[in-house]
């Protein structure tokens with residue numbers, strides 16, 4: 423029986439741990455907890471996705487905010503120039519598992535709607551930041567896979583109001599095949615203060631901004647460290663981040679606002695969430711609205727399928743791609759550890 427359990431762990435584990443999600447976010451150093459997919463714990467400004475798997479396909483509605491993303495209960499205060507820190511997580515408490523491909527950050531105004539209620543299907547996104555390879559040829563994402571966080575300073579002339587910050591990892595380890603790219607969008611709800619007046623000079627829509635054949639999405643030369651990478655989604659807007667950088671891993675896990683126990687939201691919507699949380703998380707009286715988590719978009723396409731063995735199906739190995747075996751052995755080590763723990767009962 424133990425051997426059956428062991429074998430089933432081997433069969434299941436890679437697909438469980440080979441993906442991830444935006445685990446928590448900080449605004450000017452104040453951390454906000456995010457929920458683990460399918461394990462709602464409390465109000466967050468991060469829109470909760472229903473699976474750690476990737477969004478697949480450039481026409482997928484889930485490119486907006488991630489797989490069947492829910493509207494989030496909190497809208498947290500920020501200002502032009504605020505430093506926003508993103509901490510990605512892998513499944514099962516692991517670090518982010520992928521190391522190939524860019525990080526891109528977009529924003530969209532929620533207009534006259536509270537961002538806690540905003541439907542992003544008509545949103546006009548402007549790109550504020552993009553990073554690909556570092557000067558040493560390794561991807562920024564390589565550092566994310568080692569636990570680093572990523573900082574973006576918001577545009578200086580951002581006009582006040584509610585915005586979604588769409589921070590996205592593109593995992594391109596399978597991008598040598600058309601349709602192989604894995605998209606991991608995330609949306610964080612913020613209320614921008616100050617008195618800026620900037621307007622973006624160009625906006626894009628999601629889906630729409632990407633095509634499966636874009637050179638930065640389908641890229642047969644992705645493992646050639648000398649190859650030039652072409653970012654998808656157009657150029658960075660005039661409203662651009664004032665800086666970006668890798669940061670130290672978040673120390674510990676941020677806690678959820680207290681006294682706001684809420685039922686787990688269901689993708690079909692309807693279950694109330696976070697009512698009474700409006701005073702939580704705010705430090706400037708900005709609107710932190712509680713909302714019922716009706717589905718952010720009507721789509722619930724199966725983007726999580728197909729990536730099951732994503733990190734194991736690599737087409738070829740190259741000198742610039744030496745993290746994968748290590749990642750795999752880490753998974754195996756974990757499995758072995760589990761099996762050992764089980765057998766000691």
Ligand SMILES: [Cu+2]
Nearest residue numbers: 440441442732
């Ligand atoms: Cu993955």
